[in-house]
Amino acid sequence: MTVAAPVRPVSSKLFDDLRARFGERFSTAAAVREHHGKDASYHAVAPPDAVVYAHSTEEVAATVRLCAAAKVPVIPFGTGTSLEGHIAAVQGGVCIDLSQMTRILRVSTDDLDCTVEAGVTRKQLNQHLRDSGLFFPVDPGADASLGGMAATRASGTNAVRYGTMRENVLALTVVLADGRVIRTAHRARKSAAGYDLTRLFVGSEGTLGVIAEVTLRLYGIPEAMRSAVCAFPSIEAAVATVVATIQAGVPVARIELLDAVQMDAVNRYAKLEYAVAPTLFFEFHGSAKGVDEQVETVRDFAADNGGGEFRWAASTEDRNKLWQARHDAYYACKALRSGAEVWATDVCVPISRLPECIAETAKDLAAAKVVAPIVGHVGDGNFHLCFVLDPANPAEFDEAKRLNARMVERALAMDGTCTGEHGIGLGKTEFLIAEHGEAVAVMRAVKRALDPDNIMNPGKILRMN
Secondary structure (H helix, E strand, C coil): CCCCCCCCCCCHHHHHHHHHHHHHHEECCHHHHHHCCCCCCCCCCCCCCEEEECCCHHHHHHHHHHHHHHCCCEEEECCCCCCCCCCCCECECEEEECCCCCCEEEEECCCCEEEEECCCEHHHHHHHHHHHCEECCCCCCCCCEHHHHHHCCCCCCCHHHHCCHHHHEEEEEEEECCCCEEECCCCCCCCCCCCCHHHHHCCCCCCCEEEEEEEEECEECCCEEEEEEEECCCHHHHHHHHHHHHHCCCCCCEEEEECHHHHHHHHHHHCCCCCCCCEEEEEEEECHHHHHHHHHHHHHHHHHCCCCCCEEECCHHHHHHHHHHHHCHHHHHHCCCCCCEEEEEEEECCHHHHHHHHHHHHHHHHCCCCECCEEECHHHCEEEEEEEECCCCHHHHHHHHHHHHHHHHHHHHCCCECCCCCCCCCCCHHHHHHHHCCHHHHHHHHHHHHCCCCCECCCCCCCCC
16 A cells, blocks of 8 residues: 655645635534545545535635645545545545536437536436436446546446446546646547547546546447356356457457356345356347347357356346346455455456466465455456455455455566556555556656646555655
């Protein structure tokens, strides 16, 4: 974990100014601060000095201007579901809670796009779109805010077909470190006009500015959707099926791997009765005929690798239950052990290296002294470990740290990345130089240019000293 710099002092004048501007939407209450200093990760709570609940882009900008004048850190907060300590106020400061910025500003059914405030969640957006025939597909599991999803470059189970937030954000409205408000792009589907500022801020984790509004691609709801579960005799056989499917160009919507330990946890938590074996969850989207063709192709690949019969979740209710069980994998892991802390981590490799990377990781886990189920969005080469740890046993955390480092080093050696979707936050700063080398100096230069006083979510992604 990154060693935090000393907490910066906050003047009473700043608090007086914020209280005068926001009234009851400004808080220094201990419970409120604690809530905003801890995400869904294993990282320790680091509460901000105060919390502001913003209702508009201008209120975000006003808060940032006041903090900039006082050189006090600013930490954006959406729903608190991030997994690498992104919202921890490691140097103190003011947390801007955007969860009440929930207006859907515009939907264009003709252009297949929309603009929303940063606090709108993916479920809220899809509920709003329900009668339009459109949907937003990026699905990280948690009902995260769309501003937070953009800030962490989130993806999830649908990424193999629809892409990540990187591919699905068309434009952003961002409040910079000095309080200026910029729009990074217009709504055209492509542009060659200047630097791609949208991609710069997508994945910046609040370190370059506060995302206040997001313009997103939308998609038509498929004519047919079918989900299936298939068990395999080994994790290698399951992964071989994934690789064959992707290399054949089958446009699966989702293809998820759960090892035997994870399947046992999911069965217990979600009250399901699937085989306790390495398993793939599939979902197929398209026309009725197209889906039938996809299914037949993938079923042949599965049979070639010893896969069992496909168990179908055909109705909307059954599909939702199946994917909710997959999304609850984190909580299923946590339930494996009373009082456990879960350390979730991820890597991503080119699809051709996925079998080797998972096999070597599984070999490490078989000899390890901690439990860590494997689960992953393997259609795009991304998989996760969920270390199930005793928070009172430092030796277990040391073992998890060792195994995590081995997995990351293995992924980097295969021309992969230290994180496919969780982000860097606090937890993976030590791997950034190993992955990017001299490019990290360029990242620091960008950070200094946009945030010379290092007030924007300091301590995340980059070590600035």
